Amino acid sequence: MPTSPKNFAMDNRYSRQLQLPGFGPESQKKLQNAKVLVVGAGGLGVPVLQYLAGMGVGMLGLVDGDLISLTNLHRQVLYSTPEVGKPKVEVAAQKLAQLNPAIQLVPYQTHLTTQNALQIIKEYDLVVDATDNFEARYLINDACVLLGKPFVYGALHQYEGQVSVFNFAGGPTYRCLYPNPPTAVEIPDCNTAGVLGVVPGLVGCQQALEAVKVITGVGKSLSGYLLMLDFLNQSQHKIKLKAKPENQRIQRLQASYAVASCTTVPEIAPSELMEWMNQGKKLLLLDVREENEYVAGHLQKALLTPLSMFEHQVDQLPTHLPMVTICQKGGRSLKAAQMVLDKHAGAEVYSMKGGMEAWQEQLHNHLVVS
Known part of the structure; x- marks a missing residue:
């Protein structure tokens, strides 16, 4: 349920x-009248939400279907250790209401999909894309083009970040920068690449700044x-972007925004793999994460074979046994299996679908050792 604004x-x-020259009561009034949707309550979304709430944006929508995990906390500093396992939007809305009870908060404990995107986004003036995947970015772009809504883009990789404003005042869209999504094997894996805790905070602050500029002028x-x-x-x-008219004439959302895969690897669900293990089926479990991830929790009898060294080990693998590759979310395991x-x-x-995150979400710590 949304929290209600109060008079302050x-x-x-x-x-x-x-007190700022060029800002003043008129700009503050624009913030108070604004409705901003933040898609993603993680590394980018946390600073966006905190600053927009603190600065007085009148209505903030929060879209995220994830639960808080321990690996989030080094960068998603709105959350705390006792809150691990709780829905991000639920915790975020509670804390933001304490930060500023004068604003309205509308949590959506769901991921943005082709079924709900237009319905949710149409209620807002501006969208902040604080996601970490290409499917969501293209969906947000296309929905915003269809509805005539601007959106603030942010992305990061290791020590680097990108920020822009799309679909604003006749300017370029996301597809003017990246016309088509990459294939699954071309996508950088953030679990392999890693992220320094402060980097999403810095990028998210830039996004919050751009949101304020769009709202107030x-x-x-x-x-x-x-x-x-x-x-x-x-x-x-800064790189200058050119608006391409064909990208501003989208007629409808695509049926699916799933990233095209060029892999030939079959996937196995965590529940099916657990059945095999419980039945004592002979197989080779290859955990392709890095050592620190493996030590934190891995499946029984899984061998540590980091993807970063996998190409040097693949020739020696015994091929007479079925193999299952495992990582944190499923991306690295697909690459290793390929x-x-x-x-x-x-x-x-x-490749185990969804990786260890899916295993622990569905099966908890069954057959997990650390």
Whole structure:
């Protein structure tokens, strides 16, 4: 249920930004009248939500179907250790209401889908894309084009970030930057690449700033530009983007935004793999995560074979046994299994769908050791 806004004196809570030249009561009123949807309550979404709530955006929608996990906490600092396992949007809405009871918060404990995107987004003036996957980005883009809504884009990889504003005042859309999504094997795996805790916070703050610019008209937004941020070397530059009219004439959402896969690997569900293990079926479990992930919790009899070293080990794998590759979310295991098939065409190899996160969500710690 949404939390209800309450009346608070504008000149007390927001006095420091009301003093700013070029901002003042008019801009604050625009923030209070604005309705902003933040898709994703993780590394990017947390700072966006905290700052937009604190600055007085009148209505904030929160879309996220995930639960808080321990691996979130080094970067998603709105959450705490006792809250692991709870829905992100539920916890976020409670804490943001404490930060600013004068705003309305509308949590959606779900992922954005082709079935709900248009219905949810139409209620808002602006969308902030705080997701971490290409399916959601293209869905948000297309829905915003159809509904005539601007959206603030943010993405990160290791020590780098990207920020832009799309579909605003006739400017470029996300498809003007990236016309088509990559294939599954082309997508960088954030579990392999890693992320420094502070980096999503820095990118998310830039997104919050761009949202405020779009709402109030203060300053110059990044519409028409892609801001590239290198935090390791403290450098940044902007790339000029060109709007392509064909990308602004989308007629409908696609039936599916699933990233095309060029892998030939069959997948196995965690429940089916557990059946095999309980039955004592002879098989080779290959955990292709890094050692720190493996030590934190792995399946019984799973061998540590990090993807970063996998190509040097694939020739020595015994192919007379069925193999199951396992990672954190399922991306790395697909790549590893494909490498096995490339080297051993007749091998029986499977990738565990959804990785250890899916196993623990569905089967908890059954057959997990640490």
